[in-house]
Each structure stands twice: as structure tokens, then as C-alpha cells.
Amino acid sequence: MSELRVDGVSMHFGGITALDGLSFTIGSGQICGLIGPNGAGKTTLFNCVSRIYQPSAGSICLDGEELLDVPAHRIAGHGVARTFQNLGLFPSLTFLENTMAGAHARGRGGYLGSILRIGQARAERELRAEAFELLEVLGLADLAFLPAAHQSFGTLKRLELARALAARPRLLLLDEPAGGLTHSEVDELSSTIRRVRDEFGLTILLVEHHMAMVMGISDIVVAMNFGEKIAEGTPAEVRSDPAVVSAYLGAPAA
Numbered sequence: 728m729s730e731l732r733v734d735g736v737s738m739h740f741g742g743i744t745a746l747d748g749l750s751f752t753i754g755s756g757q758i759c760g761l762i763g764p765n766g767a768g769k770t771t772l773f774n775c776v777s778r779i780y781q782p783s784a785g786s787i788c789l790d791g792e793e794l795l796d797v798p799a800h801r802i803a804g805h806g807v808a809r810t811f812q813n814l815g816l817f818p819s820l821t822f823l824e825n826t827m828a829g830a831h832a833r834g835r836g837g838y839l840g841s842i843l844r845i846g847q848a849r850a851e852r853e854l855r856a857e858a859f860e861l862l863e864v865l866g867l868a869d870l871a872f873l874p875a876a877h878q879s880f881g882t883l884k885r886l887e888l889a890r891a892l893a894a895r896p897r898l899l900l901l902d903e904p905a906g907g908l909t910h911s912e913v914d915e916l917s918s919t920i921r922r923v924r925d926e927f928g929l930t931i932l933l934v935e936h937h938m939a940m941v942m943g944i945s946d947i948v949v950a951m952n953f954g955e956k957i958a959e960g961t962p963a964e965v966r967s968d969p970a971v972v973s974a975y976l977g978a979p980a981a
């Protein structure tokens with residue numbers, strides 16, 4: 728289990744302040760929903776944690792390790808995996824191969840380390856077995872040898888989770904997982920996310936517009952507007968916070 732600490736993070740795009748000294752902490756094993764109106768800075772923060780962006784100030788620590796010192800291509804080796812809004816899958820590869828591709832991101836300490844230790848053939852066998860287990864956990868084992876192309880979006884979202892979990896993360900970043908899903912698929916994905924959090928002891932940061940999903944699965948919610956935190960607390964606390972209500976309705980805070 729792992730704690731993520733975001734401390735005083737600021738980011739500017741030319742004259743635009745996308746993040747303005749943002750600070751919050753996600754406790755070990757918690758699911759944190761990050762919400763806010765369009766342009767609030769959610770994606771920018773997500774991209775700072777996943778190391779696509781380098782903020783101009785602040786610190787982002789996972790279990791005390793400064794992630795801002797880690798380049799994007801090494802972030803998986805430091806315990807951070809992400810899913811993509813529009814899926815980061817290879818349509819022509821099978822479910823099993825897509826899941827295995829997630830483990831390759833682990834880097835030296837993981838997959839490459841295994842090759843050096845036990846040889847390539849055995850490392851590949853272990854990787855396949857591990858990927859198959861993940862597909863079983865996500866209810867996708869029957870599809871293991873089918874290509875990812877032409878499957879429903881809901882099914883592919885679960886495969887996307889399997890791919891991310893194959894990197895054995897401590898921190899999982901979910902980028903709008905409910906996007907494009909039907910109501911029942913959102914419910915199903917929500918319970919899957921909670922289940923894998925429990926089973927793999929994950930800490931999760933979730934950026935999502937689907938309020939019912941965020942409020943349903945988050946332990947804590949951080950609300951942003953104009954790059955700043957405007958509220959933080961349990962879903963019930965944040966939902967009724969006057970600053971959050973006015974940010975969404977566009978009215979001045981009471």
C-alpha cells in the first residue's frame with residue numbers, strides 16, 4: 728500500500744495558470760476522485776503525476792520518493808501505471824498479448840530483471856501465466872486468445888485495467904474510465920475497480936466527469952477550480968460543499 732503526496736504543484740502554459748499550488752494527499756489504499764468543471768486543471772495534474780508534464784513548482788511523492796525526478800519512460804518501474812481515456816491497447820494483438828505488453832513496461836526491476844535472472848523462455852512463460860491470471864481476475868479469460876479489435880468498449884476498459892495491472896503498480900491512475908460506457912457498464916467497472924484495489928492493495932487517483940461513479944467509488948474527493956483545490960473530503964462532504972456547488976453552477980460561493 729502506498730501514499731501519494733501532492734504538495735504545492737504549479738504549472739503554467741504561457742500566461743495560463745493550469746495548476747496553482749495544488750496540495751492533497753491520497754492515503755494508502757484509498758481511491759481519490761479528482762473533480763472540477765472544464766478547464767479546472769484535472770488533466771494537467773494527472774499528466775504531472777504520470778510524468779507527461781513537468782510542473783514549474785512543487786513536489787509529487789509516492790511513499791516518500793520524488794516522482795518529479797523520474798522520467799516518463801521509467802515511471803512504471805517506480806510503481807505507477809495508468810489507463811488511457813481512449814484506451815492504450817493494440818487492436819490486432821490478443822487479450823493475453825495486450826496484458827503481457829503492460830508487464831514489459833515494468834523495466835529492469837521487473838520483466839527485464841526476470842530475463843537476466845532466469846532466462847528469456849522462462850520469463851516469457853511466467854509472464855504469460857501472470858497475464859492469464861489477471862485476465863481471470865477481470866473475467867476476461869475466455870477472450871485470452873482473441874484479438875482486442877471489435878470488442879465492446881466496456882470489455883476493452885477491463886482489458887485496459889488488466890494491461891495496467893500487469894505492470895504491478897502501487898499507484899494506479901485512471902483517466903476518465905467511465906467515458907463512452909453505458910450505465911450498467913459504469914456500475915460494473917466501478918465494482919471491478921474497487922475489487923482490484925482491495926485485491927492488489929492499490930492506491931488510486933481517478934479523474935472523472937461521471938459524478939455518480941466518482942461519488943460511488945471514491946474514499947476521498949478533491950474538487951478543483953482554476954487550478955486550485957476548492958474542497959476536499961468524503962464524497963458526501965464535497966457534494967454539499969458550497970464552493971463546489973457554485974463552481975458547477977457558475978454562481979458565486981455562498
Ligand SMILES: Nc1ncnc2c1ncn2[C@@H]1O[C@H](COP(=O)(O)OP(=O)(O)OP(=O)(O)O)[C@@H](O)[C@H]1O
Binds near residue numbers: 764
Ligand atoms: N497543452 C496545453 N497548452 C495550453 N494550455 C493548456 C494545455 N493543457 C491545458 N491547458 C489549459 O490549462 C487549463 C487546465 O486544463 P486541463 O485540461 O488540465 O483542465 P481539466 O480540468 O482537465 O478540463 P476538462 O475537464 O475539460 O478535461 C485550461 O485553461 C486549459 O486550457
